[in-house]
Amino acid sequence: MQNTRGLRSQLKDSVPVTGLCPQAGTYGVPDTLRRGFSSVKNELLPSHPLELSEKNFRLNQDKMNFSTLRNIQGLHAPLKLQMEYRAARQIQRLPFLQSSNLALDTLRGSDDTIGFEDVLNDPELSEMMGDPHVMVEYKLGVL
Amino acid sequence: VDMALSNVLELPASGFNFENSARNAVLEDVLGDGKTKTPKPMKTGTTIAGVVYKDGVVLGADTRATSSEVVADKMCAKIHYIAPNIYCCGAGTAADTEKTTDLLSSNLTIFSMNSSRNPRVIMAVSILQDMLFRYHGQIGAFLILGGVDFTGSHLYSVGPYGSVNEVPYLAMGSGDHAAMGILEDGFKPRLELDEAKTLVCSAIHAGIMSDLGSGSNVDLCVITRQGVDYIRPYQESEFKDQRQGRYKYKPGTTPILRENVEPVEVEVMQETVQKMDTA
Numbered sequence: 001m002q003n004t005r006g007l008r009s010q011l012k013d014s015v016p017v018t019g020l021c022p023q024a025g026t027y028g029v030p031d032t033l034r035r036g037f038s039s040v041k042n043e044l045l046p047s048h049p050l051e052l053s054e055k056n057f058r059l060n061q062d063k064m065n066f067s068t069l070r071n072i073q074g075l076h077a078p079l080k081l082q083m084e085y086r087a088a089r090q091i092q093r094l095p096f097l098q099s100s101n102l103a104l105d106t107l108r109g110s111d112d113t114i115g116f117e118d119v120l121n122d123p124e125l126s127e128m129m130g131d132p133h134v135m136v137e138y139k140l141g142v143l
Numbered sequence: 144v145d146m147a148l149s150n151v152l153e154l155p156a157s158g159f160n161f162e163n164s165a166r167n168a169v170l171e172d173v174l175g176d177g178k179t180k181t182p183k184p185m186k187t188g189t190t191i192a193g194v195v196y197k198d199g200v201v202l203g204a205d206t207r208a209t210s211s212e213v214v215a216d217k218m219c220a221k222i223h224y225i226a227p228n229i230y231c232c233g234a235g236t237a238a239d240t241e242k243t244t245d246l247l248s249s250n251l252t253i254f255s256m257n258s259s260r261n262p263r264v265i266m267a268v269s270i271l272q273d274m275l276f277r278y279h280g281q282i283g284a285f286l287i288l289g290g291v292d293f294t295g296s297h298l299y300s301v302g303p304y305g306s307v308n309e310v311p312y313l314a315m316g317s318g319d320h321a322a323m324g325i326l327e328d329g330f331k332p333r334l335e336l337d338e339a340k341t342l343v344c345s346a347i348h349a350g351i352m353s354d355l356g357s358g359s360n361v362d363l364c365v366i367t368r369q370g371v372d373y374i375r376p377y378q379e380s381e382f383k384d385q386r387q388g389r390y391k392y393k394p395g396t397t398p399i400l401r402e403n404v405e406p407v408e409v410e411v412m413q414e415t416v417q418k419m420d421t422a
Contacts, residue, residue, distance in 0.1 A: 048164035050281055057277065095153070112257060114249045115274075117158035119242075130151035138152040 081107075095139040096132045098124055184236050185210045186283075188356020190318030191221060191232035192326060192346045193289045193298045195311045196339035199367035200289035200296050203343035204232045205318070205351050206376070207358035214358070220375065222364045226251045226262050229290030230364050230371065234316035235303060236283035243284045247271055264290040264297040268307055276305030285315050291368050318350025318357040325349045340365070344378055351380070 030038045053060075066078040088103035105111040137143040191204045208216035223231045223244040229251070233240025247270055251262040267288055275282055280303045288299045300308045300315055312330045314322035325346040334342065340363060347361045360376035 047168055048161040050159070050278060051161045051164070053279070054159060054161075098154070112253050114246055114253070115158075116246070117156075119246070121155065121157045121160050123154045123157055126155050128151050128155070129147045130154070131147035131149050134147075134149050135152060143152075 094132070095135040096130050183211045184238065185215045186236055186356070188318075188354070189221060189234040189316030190314065190322050190347050190350025190354060190357040191234050191287050191316050192314040192319075192322045192343050192350075193232065193287045193312065194326065194330065194334065194339050194343050195289075195296050195298050196334040196336060198296075198336065199291045199365065200298055201336075201339045201343045202230055202232050202287065202289045202364040202366070203347045203377070204362050205347055205357040206360045206362060207351075207356065208237055209356050217359045220362065222362055222373065222375075224248060225267055225288070226255070226290070227371070228261050228292055228366065229264055229267050229288065230366060230373075231267075231289070232287040232315075234285040234287075239282045239284045240286065243271065243274065243282060244286070246274070261292060263292045263294065264288060264299065265294075268299045268301060271301045272305045272307055275301065275303055280304040287313050287315055289364075289366060291366050296366075314346060314350070316350070316354075316357065318347075318354030321349040321353040322346035336365070340377070348378070 032038070066082070069077045069081070084107055085104070088101075088107050091103055092099045092101075102111070134143065185208055188207075188209045189205060191202070193200060193202045202222055204221035206216075206218050206221065207214055208219040219237070221232055221234070221240075223233055223241070225231050225244060225248045231244050231247070233244060247267055250270055251267060254262055254266070267290070271286065271288070275284060283303050284301075285303060286301045288297075288301060290297060298310060298313055300310070300313050311332065312326045314326055316322075323346075326342065329342045329345070343363060344361050347357075350357045351359075351361070359380050361378040363374045363377040365372040365374070
């Protein structure tokens with residue numbers, strides 16, 4: 001069946017699957033060329049006690065909030081909210097450019113709060129720049 | 144020269160970056176055991192105290208910041224501004240207290256702008272509690288929050304793991320035992336302003352005398368419904384040393400004996416033009 005959806009909707013929703021292969025490239029095998037040599041010791045335990053909890057912080061908080069919302073208001077409430085989040089998350093510039101994520105921030109309520117993610121490691125001031133072609137290809141999944 | 148790296152596939156995530164923690168762990172193993180010590184962060188081994196009195200809150204702090212055994216700052220300001228009616232004393236790692244209170248202040252300012260109200264002290268406490276619990280004590284901030292809002296005067300202590308205490312008198316920091324002794328002895332409900340200021344000052348002074356990590360002057364901050372009086376310093380250290388001489392040299396102190404100017408000849412050896420691949 002022909003895929004009639006636009007190109008934008010085919011963008012890879014990059015949520016890394018943990019536990020399979022941390023250095024995975026295409027086909028799920030370790031990609032030595034792009035990610036360097038893999039070492040079992042490095043991948044076994046995160047080196048910092050906060051690393052895992054910080055990586056998944058937003059996901060866990062959302063999970064908790066949505067399940068509470070489902071218990072209070074019924075299934076429709078988290079369903080509608082998640083649909084809106086999904087739509088807002090798709091409003092992005094090209095992968096190598098900074099997106100404002102204004103709609104997403106407004107939905108989340110993080111447009112009037114400041115946290116460490118606004119102060120530290122601002123991607124606009126990052127010293128490393130990605131090659132635009134490579135980044136777009138990776139996002140489209142054709143790398 | 145191609146500035147774009149081909150191994151960067153996604154924009155880096157903002158916020159805390161844990162890339163170097165593996166490297167640091169290895170360095171600790173290699174350099175530890177007395178060979179080389181990793182640099183310690185600057186801590187405000189401190190005495191901070193607060194007292195609720197008749198019309199508001201009095202906060203006090205010493206002004207010494209230490210980096211292991213060295214005094215890093217003799218006049219550091221440990222009473223941070225949070226809101227027009229809320230101030231916060233910070234003990235622990237200096238950078239952590241500074242940044243945490245800055246973030247808190249910014250969030251409360253945004254709230255004030257949104258709602259045109261002064262924030263409540265309990266809001267500051269809740270925000271701090273959430274923020275600090277999220278990082279499981281890695282942010283070493285021991286804070287005493289004091290303020291006056293329409294519900295009254297409040298004094299809270301917030302620990303680095305997010306624990307909160309509301310009490311009428313408090314001391315924290317490395318000199319807290321000494322300060323707490325003075326406070327336990329001298330506190331009574333509904334103190335007058337002068338009594339409260341003297342009590343906090345003697346509590347901080349006890350900490351300065353008995354604790355190596357506290358020293359120099361005593362800063363006080365009096366918060367009432369009418370406003371804030373930030374007294375810095377309230378009491379200067381009696382052990383201030385006198386500078387023996389001036390260490391700045393006048394321009395022209397070193398005589399110029401001889402001047403010799405030689406232009407450096409730069410020659411273009413090789414020029415290459417590389418076309419960027421815009422296909």
